[in-house]
Amino acid sequence: MHDNDKSPTVADLAYVIAGSEATGGAGLQVDLKTFQELGVYGLGTVTCIVSFDPANGWGHRFFPVPAEVIAAQMEAATAAYELDVVKIGMLGTPATIEVVAEGLRRQPWRHVVLDPVLICKGQEPGAALDTDNALREQVLPLATVVTPNLFEARTLSGMDVIETVDQLIEAAHRIQDLGPRYVVAKGGVDLPGADAVDVLVDGDEVTVLSTPKIGQERVSGAGCTLAAAITAELAKGADVGDAVAHAKSFVTAGIEGRMSGRAPFESVWQGAARV
Numbered sequence: 243m244h245d246n247d248k249s250p251t252v253a254d255l256a257y258v259i260a261g262s263e264a265t266g267g268a269g270l271q272v273d274l275k276t277f278q279e280l281g282v283y284g285l286g287t288v289t290c291i292v293s294f295d296p297a298n299g300w301g302h303r304f305f306p307v308p309a310e311v312i313a314a315q316m317e318a319a320t321a322a323y324e325l326d327v328v329k330i331g332m333l334g335t336p337a338t339i340e341v342v343a344e345g346l347r348r349q350p351w352r353h354v355v356l357d358p359v360l361i362c363k364g365q366e367p368g369a370a371l372d373t374d375n376a377l378r379e380q381v382l383p384l385a386t387v388v389t390p391n392l393f394e395a396r397t398l399s400g401m402d403v404i405e406t407v408d409q410l411i412e413a414a415h416r417i418q419d420l421g422p423r424y425v426v427a428k429g430g431v432d433l434p435g436a437d438a439v440d441v442l443v444d445g446d447e448v449t450v451l452s453t454p455k456i457g458q459e460r461v462s463g464a465g466c467t468l469a470a471a472i473t474a475e476l477a478k479g480a481d482v483g484d485a486v487a488h489a490k491s492f493v494t495a496g497i498e499g500r501m502s503g504r505a506p507f508e509s510v511w512q513g514a515a516r517v
């Protein structure tokens with residue numbers, strides 16, 4: 243034994259299954275940055291790669307990862323560590339949804355946090371329809387916490403109009419009927435009003451989280467950051483109410499300190515609160 247020999251660290255672990263977004267503004271990159279900022283050891287499985295096309299109006303180029311490659315990554319991650327908290331981000335295709343759901347069912351989870359990404363910002367809503375059904379049938383019943391934005395809340399609840407906080411709460415209750423105990427429905431910039439309002443619904447208990455809107459534009463990575471921060475806090479042992487409250491503060495600080503580059507959107511900077 244040398245004097246400087248130390249036992250290995252036993253850190254809290256957070257696992258994410260999500261897509262890669264090549265500018266670092268959303269997806270797995272954001273999830274791992276958030277985990278790191280919040281002091282948990284992060285590991286991840288890539289489901290698809292989104293590479294915006296700067297030569298064509300920054301449109302989406304979407305490349306799914308083959309199902310067997312996703313299964314292999316999940317096998318490695320779950321064999322290496324005893325994981326009990328996982329975040330699910332963009333899956334993208336019914337085939338991906340199937341292999342991820344199958345992998346999740348192989349072991350028990352204390353929390354499955356589902357960010358039900360149906361489309362990424364800028365994509366055609368029509369592209370969401372086939373993934374919507376597969377997600378609803380196969381992944382939503384496994385989730386303990388789900389974090390729909392306004393578009394996803396409309397789609398999953400079947401409510402065409404969500405324009406008030408009461409309607410957002412009603413949508414969250416309807417989504418709860420699809421399986422998850424906790425629903426965090428996000429009003430974000432899209433719900434009319436001066437504030438970015440989210441609601442957390444747990445059975446009959448409703449918590450409204452509200453901060454003044456920062457600008458009027460959607461900021462890339464806001465939803466990913468919120469769900470990843472909830473996941474990190476749950477990994478550290480927080481209850482869902484505390485995890486969501488902490489995550490809301492974390493994403494607000496990241497939006498305030500957002501990054502701007504040559505792409506036509508700004509991105510959350512997870513390190514904003516630290517620097």
Ligand SMILES: Nc1ncnc2c1ncn2[C@@H]1O[C@H](COP(=O)(O)OP(=O)(O)O)[C@@H](O)[C@H]1O
Nearest residue numbers: 391428429430431438439455456457464465468
């Ligand atoms: N401009 C903004 N100012 C303050 N908070 C915001 C703003 N945009 C989004 N948020 C908050 O960021 C989180 C993610 O919301 P949202 O952007 O709606 O998700 P998504 O990225 O899934 O569309 C929520 O807590 C939402 O209220």
Ligand SMILES: Cc1ncc(COP(=O)(O)O)c(C=O)c1O
Nearest residue numbers: 261269292332362463464465466
């Ligand atoms: C891989 C990936 N995951 C998730 C998202 C959704 O990101 P946001 O947090 O901005 O809703 C996107 C959007 O571009 C993405 O490309």
